[in-house]
Amino acid sequence: MKVLALLLAAGQSRRFGEQDKRSVRMPDGGLLVNAMLRRLKKAGVEARVGIRRHDNIAPLLVGETIVCPRGQEGMGGTIADMLNDVMTDSALDAVMLMPADLPLIRVSTLAALAASASPERIVLPQCDGRQGHPVVFGRRFFPALSQLCGDRGGKAIITDHPECCDVIVVSDPGIYLDGDTPAAMAALLVQLSPKNR
Numbered sequence: 001m002k003v004l005a006l007l008l009a010a011g012q013s014r015r016f017g018e019q020d021k022r023s024v025r026m027p028d029g030g031l032l033v034n035a036m037l038r039r040l041k042k043a044g045v046e047a048r049v050g051i052r053r054h055d056n057i058a059p060l061l062v063g064e065t066i067v068c069p070r071g072q073e074g075m076g077g078t079i080a081d082m083l084n085d086v087m088t089d090s091a092l093d094a095v096m097l098m099p100a101d102l103p104l105i106r107v108s109t110l111a112a113l114a115a116s117a118s119p120e121r122i123v124l125p126q127c128d129g130r131q132g133h134p135v136v137f138g139r140r141f142f143p144a145l146s147q148l149c150g151d152r153g154g155k156a157i158i159t160d161h162p163e164c165c166d167v168i169v170v171s172d173p174g175i176y177l178d179g180d181t182p183a184a185m186a187a188l189l190v191q192l193s194p195k196n197r
Contacts, residue, residue: 001093002046006048006082008082008097010051031060049061049065052072055067068081075153083142083146087139095136097136104188104191106170109172113136113168117138120164124165124168125169126167126168128173132174
């Protein structure tokens with residue numbers, strides 16, 4: 001089963017203010033986006049990072065990138081651009097759509113989601129009764145994902161196909177603890193500091 005993670009990092013992150021959220025530094029000094037890429041690699045999941053056209057963060061990334069001209073529209077534009085780039089790979093069975101701001105997500109969660117992937121199914125993580133990210137979409141859903149636009153992400157596809165959804169229960173609040181604002185991100189990063197481990 002070939003699963004490719006698409007790290008969604010081409011948006012504007014308007015709630016984060018003036019600072020580029022993607023340039024946030026982890027406690028070890030590395031970029032948040034690169035930390036996400038390393039976790040995916042440890043989970044055995046190949047990844048691509050969606051970036052903006054003429055993106056100044058591109059040279060700092062440790063992974064392969066996909067330029068997303070429609071990323072400024074919102075998450076839907078980023079997903080569509082990335083899907084249109086990768087869906088021609090006939091060996092690809094599923095994509096894992098992963099926001100780039102989940103600093104607490106565990107490698108074991110990523111591995112479990114990838115292992116549960118199927119070309120015909122949607123796999124969602126759940127912890128403490130709350131659904132989170134990333135979500136794995138089987139190849140069957142690639143055409144619909146490639147048509148997304150604006151701020152509309154994959155939620156509508158999930159809603160339209162409840163019979164195709166598999167929920168994987170994990171003990172990982174990192175699936176829903178994201179850093180949408182500077183204060184939220186700072187609070188998450190404190191949990192990652194060596195003194196709090």
